[in-house]
Amino acid sequence: MVIASHGFESNYEARGLLVRSIGYLFYYGLFGVDLFFVLSGFLITGILFDSLSDHRFFTKFYARRVLRIFPLYYGVLIVLLLLTPGLPWHGTGWILAGYLQNFYPNSIDAHAPSTNFGLFHFWSLAIEEQFYLFWPAIVFFVRGWRKLFYATLILSAGALVLRLSLLAHGSSSLSVHSNTLCRADTLLIGGALALLYRSRHWPRILQIAPWGFLAATAILLVSIGILPTEPIESGPALYWIRGFRYDVLALGFACLIAWALRPQSIVRRLFEVAPMRFLGKYSYGIYVLHGIFLPYLIRHFRAIILAATHSKLLAVVGAGCITLVISILAAYLSYQLFEKRFLRLKRFFDYAPMAASEKAASVPVA
Numbered sequence: 001m002v003i004a005s006h007g008f009e010s011n012y013e014a015r016g017l018l019v020r021s022i023g024y025l026f027y028y029g030l031f032g033v034d035l036f037f038v039l040s041g042f043l044i045t046g047i048l049f050d051s052l053s054d055h056r057f058f059t060k061f062y063a064r065r066v067l068r069i070f071p072l073y074y075g076v077l078i079v080l081l082l083l084t085p086g087l088p089w090h091g092t093g094w095i096l097a098g099y100l101q102n103f104y105p106n107s108i109d110a111h112a113p114s115t116n117f118g119l120f121h122f123w124s125l126a127i128e129e130q131f132y133l134f135w136p137a138i139v140f141f142v143r144g145w146r147k148l149f150y151a152t153l154i155l156s157a158g159a160l161v162l163r164l165s166l167l168a169h170g171s172s173s174l175s176v177h178s179n180t181l182c183r184a185d186t187l188l189i190g191g192a193l194a195l196l197y198r199s200r201h202w203p204r205i206l207q208i209a210p211w212g213f214l215a216a217t218a219i220l221l222v223s224i225g226i227l228p229t230e231p232i233e234s235g236p237a238l239y240w241i242r243g244f245r246y247d248v249l250a251l252g253f254a255c256l257i258a259w260a261l262r263p264q265s266i267v268r269r270l271f272e273v274a275p276m277r278f279l280g281k282y283s284y285g286i287y288v289l290h291g292i293f294l295p296y297l298i299r300h301f302r303a304i305i306l307a308a309t310h311s312k313l314l315a316v317v318g319a320g321c322i323t324l325v326i327s328i329l330a331a332y333l334s335y336q337l338f339e340k341r342f343l344r345l346k347r348f349f350d351y352a353p354m355a356a357s358e359k360a361a362s363v364p365v366a
Helices: 004-006 017-050 058-083 093-098 105-110 118-142 145-167 174-175 178-199 204-226 235-258 266-271 274-281 284-288 294-309 313-350 357-364
Strands: none
Touching: 004 017, 004 284, 004 294, 004 313, 017 058, 017 118, 017 178, 017 204, 017 313, 058 093, 058 118, 058 178, 058 274, 058 284, 058 313, 093 105, 105 174, 118 145, 118 178, 118 284, 145 174, 145 178, 145 235, 174 178, 174 235, 178 204, 178 235, 204 235, 235 266, 266 274, 274 284, 284 357, 294 313
């Protein structure tokens, strides 16, 4: 979804209905980031909650996160530094090294080491890392299922209130969009789903999940049809797009995840097919690497295809597809030749299996 929104970006407003519809479908692939946040909150909260009794709770969690995330991320930064010796990064190198780029989204994009490199998508990685930094401590000290579940709801509501307050006081749309505190509800709704998964309420959640996803989809489609395309920096539409829409997306995607966990459901069968599992395995690398050379690849391949076919539509589609294939291939090679060497070290930080009594104590069953 995200790669489509970036790789097939073009001016489709003046085209026919079919092209405009496809263009909107690709454009709103940006919602894939919200799905990523919800899924991340779901998985991470589940891991943390299930490992509360582990005496190396923090050590194992952070070691496993470092081995999964840091090698590729810092490897990319080192390679870019070597490819651009002597070029000023305008201080953004230190910002990127500290995972602070979400607080300076305009600077990161404007001060990339070259126009051939794109670092615009790194803002979401910073939000993830900042969430990993603080959320484990909250889970560890709150601990109880009920208290932790209420904490996810209260903190989610706080994120919504913070967004609306900042917008009301003139904060830019982009600064709200990329602020971790403002986006925490998307991650925390995923966390709430993880706790419901470990509760007596789960069968009921499985029943309502398809309807919740369809309802959220209907609301989003209506809003897209009524409101103008982004960016919007003022007016009532801003409070929907940068305020309430995040929660509708998060709830809809939480329902999608629950639907995918429903036995024999059509969504579960869809996500279990081999191509989807392949993309899931290499998704982190695909996301990180697809944007690095995207500006160069898109310009280069669009120019070649346009010169050969004299069709802008074919140029956009062809360049996007080529970029997608290159991104997937790069992620596959990175995983097999580089990242996997670090992932093997995770065995030194495996979680101890929970005893049956611990599992029963951690899940409030009827």
